Amino acid sequence: MMQLFRRHPQLQAAALMFPGAFWxxxxxxxxxxxxxxxxxxxxxxxxxxxxxxxxxxxxxxFRDVRFNPSISLDGGxxxxxxxxxxxxxxxxxxxxxxxxxxxxxxxxxxxxxxxARLPRRYRNxxxxxVMIPFWTNFLVRTYALQFMLRGNGPINTLxxxxxxxxxxxxxxxxxxxxxxxxxxxxxMILPLYTSLExxxxxxxxxxxxxxxxxxxxxxxxxxxxxxxxxxxxxxxTFVPAVGSYVxxxxxxxxxxxxxxxxxxxxxxxxxNWPFGSAMALLMMIVVTVAAVLYFRSSRGEQRTIx
Amino acid sequence: xxxxxxxxFSAGLGGMSALIAAxxxxxxxxxxxxTQPAASAPSDQKLAKTLNWYNWGNYxxxxxxxxxxxxxxxxxNVDTYSSNEEMEAKFKAGGNPGYDLITPxxxxxxxxxxxxxxxxxxxxxxxxxxxxxxxxxxTYFDPTNEYSVAYNWGTTGFxxxxxxxxxxxxxxxxxxxxxxxxxGKLGMLDDVRELLAVGLRVLGYSGNSSSPAxxxxxxxxxxxxxxxxxxxxxxxxxxxxxxxxxxxxxxMIYTPEAVTAREQNPDIVYVIPGDVSTIWQDxxxxxxxxxxxxxxxVFINFLCRPxxxxxxxxxxxxxxxxxxxxKQGLIDEALIKDKTVYPDVAAMGNALExxxxxxxxxxELFQRAFDEIRSA
Numbered sequence: 001m002m003q004l005f006r007r008h009p010q011l012q013a014a015a016l017m018f019p020g021a022f023w024x025x026x027x028x029x030x031x032x033x034x035x036x037x038x039x040x041x042x043x044x045x046x047x048x049x050x051x052x053x054x055x056x057x058x059x060x061x062f063r064d065v066r067f068n069p070s071i072s073l074d075g076g077x078x079x080x081x082x083x084x085x086x087x088x089x090x091x092x093x094x095x096x097x098x099x100x101x102x103x104x105x106x107x108x109x110x111x112x113x114x115x116a117r118l119p120r121r122y123r124n125x126x127x128x129x130v131m132i133p134f135w136t137n138f139l140v141r142t143y144a145l146q147f148m149l150r151g152n153g154p155i156n157t158l159x160x161x162x163x164x165x166x167x168x169x170x171x172x173x174x175x176x177x178x179x180x181x182x183x184x185x186x187x188m189i190l191p192l193y194t195s196l197e198x199x200x201x202x203x204x205x206x207x208x209x210x211x212x213x214x215x216x217x218x219x220x221x222x223x224x225x226x227x228x229x230x231x232x233x234x235x236x237t238f239v240p241a242v243g244s245y246v247x248x249x250x251x252x253x254x255x256x257x258x259x260x261x262x263x264x265x266x267x268x269x270x271x272n273w274p275f276g277s278a279m280a281l282l283m284m285i286v287v288t289v290a291a292v293l294y295f296r297s298s299r300g301e302q303r304t305i306x
Numbered sequence: 307x308x309x310x311x312x313x314x315f316s317a318g319l320g321g322m323s324a325l326i327a328a329x330x331x332x333x334x335x336x337x338x339x340x341t342q343p344a345a346s347a348p349s350d351q352k353l354a355k356t357l358n359w360y361n362w363g364n365y366x367x368x369x370x371x372x373x374x375x376x377x378x379x380x381x382x383n384v385d386t387y388s389s390n391e392e393m394e395a396k397f398k399a400g401g402n403p404g405y406d407l408i409t410p411x412x413x414x415x416x417x418x419x420x421x422x423x424x425x426x427x428x429x430x431x432x433x434x435x436x437x438x439x440x441x442x443x444x445t446y447f448d449p450t451n452e453y454s455v456a457y458n459w460g461t462t463g464f465x466x467x468x469x470x471x472x473x474x475x476x477x478x479x480x481x482x483x484x485x486x487x488x489x490g491k492l493g494m495l496d497d498v499r500e501l502l503a504v505g506l507r508v509l510g511y512s513g514n515s516s517s518p519a520x521x522x523x524x525x526x527x528x529x530x531x532x533x534x535x536x537x538x539x540x541x542x543x544x545x546x547x548x549x550x551x552x553x554x555x556x557x558m559i560y561t562p563e564a565v566t567a568r569e570q571n572p573d574i575v576y577v578i579p580g581d582v583s584t585i586w587q588d589x590x591x592x593x594x595x596x597x598x599x600x601x602x603x604v605f606i607n608f609l610c611r612p613x614x615x616x617x618x619x620x621x622x623x624x625x626x627x628x629x630x631x632x633k634q635g636l637i638d639e640a641l642i643k644d645k646t647v648y649p650d651v652a653a654m655g656n657a658l659e660x661x662x663x664x665x666x667x668x669x670e671l672f673q674r675a676f677d678e679i680r681s682a
Contacts, residue, residue, distance in 0.1 A: 046421050261680075
């Protein structure tokens with residue numbers, strides 16, 4: 001066997017690829033293709049997907065779209081050109097995910113920087129601390145967060161003890177944002193840390209020797225060099241946020257809707273697989289386009305300094 | 307519909323759905339009791355060692371599974387689901403994964419029977435079926451009593467903290483007219499049909515309306531209420547937890563969670579609003595391709611035995627369909643006297659209505675209206 005591999009390196013490559021490729025094809029590409037087919041199907045009398053094939057599921061998403069440019073401050077600053085039930089929902093989901101990604105980045109960067117600057121022997125400990133939450137199921141942690149934010153929960157109890165007025169947190173858009181940031185923080189910290197750990201700090205010294213102030217050194221030298229970490233972290237945060245379901249459900253209390261929730265309902269409560277598949281595929285396309293555009297623009301950024 | 311003990315669990319531990327395992331000593335010879343059907347047991351009528359029940363979360367008393375194991379030597383394994391559609395999907399996608407028994411709600415029985423997903427029951431093996439309340443037979447979802455045996459039933463009503471609302475709430479109309487001072491303190495159920503049914507009924511329509519105009523009118527009413535009252539939309543266990551914690555002062559809720567909430571805070575009152583509320587019934591059915599149909603039927607018969615039915619109903623706090631258990635006075639007095647747990651169905655008449663879900667086109671109308679409410 002080994003000899004065979006030695007003689008035919010391409011065979012070895014194929015053998016190494018096989019488990020991953022098999023996994024990807026069997027559990028990602030084939031289901032995705034099935035979903036693609038279902039998204040063009042109609043429903044039979046029992047509601048199951050069935051021919052004839054149609055574009056109606058996609059058209060239904062845009063059925064009520066009308067041109068109506070608007071700027072609103074409702075639930076965060078939003079600018080819209082068109083209006084419609086599901087189009088709004090897509091837009092709102094992308095917007096909320098973008099905000100959550102920016103907040104996550106702003107919180108994660110100092111943390112990752114701190115970790116990377118720790119003496120080597122403490123770094124693994126810090127890394128370990130970041131990963132501890134993964135030991136508990138996300139659903140359970142979200143319930144714990146729900147408990148924290150309740151009117152009579154620890155946060156409000158503390159506020160009352162300090163003589164301050166309690167604040168309504170649970171089931172608000174703020175709670176959803178908090179849940180998204182909380183859930184995604186480790187996914188932002190880890191790639192940032194990886195980039196920052198490799199960062200050569202003498203570069204900053206060099207920049208400063210050449211007359212850069214602290215901000216310029218950060219903006220023109222450090223940020224471009226750690227941008228792969230920023231890009232990876234942002235995509236790992238943004239993409240799951242757009243489709244988030246549990247957080248929206250448990251933290252939003254039905255007051256904040258995102259597309260992931262509506263898609264889940266198409267499958268779980270009315271078993272409308274064709275429409276749910278169409279929405280899910282459209283979301284995938286939109287998110288992929290957004291991620292690719294972001295990736296491209298950041299590569300441009302890297303090129304400018306090299 | 308999530309079930310009662312799920313709430314206790316989620317309130318305490320954070321909502322993991324527990325998998326009940328009927329454990330016990332392994333080698334126990336079947337103990338033929340008087341309740342076992344007296345059949346001259348042909349070869350296919352031998353009890354299996356295990357029975358796989360796909361049931362709602364925490365929807366059976368553990369003690370009963372233990373007793374079945376002791377009397378019949380059959381271990382009942384329970385897997386749980388949290389929606390009828392979740393359960394249905396398991397049987398649609400590639401056939402029965404190995405379950406002997408399921409507990410679909412009313413409309414799902416007819417839907418699955420129509421799709422050929424249910425076995426016809428052999429009532430020779432279920433003599434205790436005679437003890438079931440006749441009013442729970444010949445239902446719209448199983449008119450000829452071929453596929454289902456009633457397991458539990460309840461209602462969708464309203465629970466509130468009597469010290470925190472200005473006046474007692476007895477109607478859905480009062481809920482729709484929720485006072486602006488209590489903004490943010492109202493809870494509604496995150497269930498398409500249940501939520502829209504409230505709007506439909508207050509407008510004088512049936513919760514089973516299929517008219518787009520009526521459904522849209524109900525939607526507008528609920529959007530208007532959302533703007534004024536900023537209600538939450540949650541599942542029933544969360545609604546109960548919110549009520550107990552004081553995050554809402556009144557909420558739409560199913561019977562079992564209301565009973566639990568009431569136990570946790572005596573100021574909580576549960577009412578079945580008279581301007582039409584939903585009645586629902588969960589049923590024991592055997593899915594097509596069940597590995598041990600006979601054993602499942604013996605178990606159904608066991609669940610219909612008055613002492614067992616009573617023990618189960620007292621534990622999970624739901625109305626038992628076993629009329630004989632009620633007649634023999636086996637139900638906890640506090641429960642049986644409670645008109646919200648054992649409503650007088652005959653007296654309430656048209657004030658109780660089953661929600662007949664499952665027509666794809668109508669479901670789509672409702673779902674879109676619901677998405678519009680959620681996004682408003």
